[in-house]
Each structure stands twice: as structure tokens, then as C-alpha cells.
Amino acid sequence: MLFFNTDKAVILFKAFLDDVPEINFDSKNTHFKNEYISLPGLLEILEPVLKKHNAMLLTPITAVPEDGGNILNVMFIFTDEKGEHHTYLSSIAFP
DSSP: OEEESHHHHHHHHHHHHHHHHOOOOEETTTTTEEEEEEEEEHHHHHHHHHHHEEEEEEEOEEEEETTTTEEEEEEEEETTTTTTTEEEEEEEOOO
């Protein structure tokens, strides 16, 4: 599910994505034999871009009591030159 509170949120998110450099894996899961980027590695890449775009990244997890599941939200909040907030949110449900 995607949500944005203003049309400008989409424009700001696109500009943010355009500035994110290539992300290379820096860790290996020895059990599953796959590679991934560590949280410190991801933050090292994203923090300068977040600062450039005056953005915040939040990843709250919300419990859904009625079905026993959870929702992981990946939320970008951009503050524009007028001080207005524009939110771009992507959600995924999991048990």
C-alpha cells in the first residue's frame, strides 16, 4: 500500500530517490548464504541524502489486533522550504 498526503510528497520522494547512490551489500547471512546491506551500511548511504532533502525516515511497526498481524511502515517525511510536511508512506502486512 502506498500513501502520500500531498502531490508534492511524490515529487520530493522522486527527487530523493534520484540522489540515492547504488547500494551494495556489505554483509552475508551465513545460514541462508545470501548477502544483504547492514543497517549501519544503509544509514551511512542514506543519511547524507536525507539531510540534503530535509527528510526523515521512520519505520514504525503497527500491530493489527483484529487479525493478529502486523504492518511494517516505511515512512519518509519531507519538510519543504515553507516548513510544510509532506509524507510518503509504503506499508506491508506480515503475520
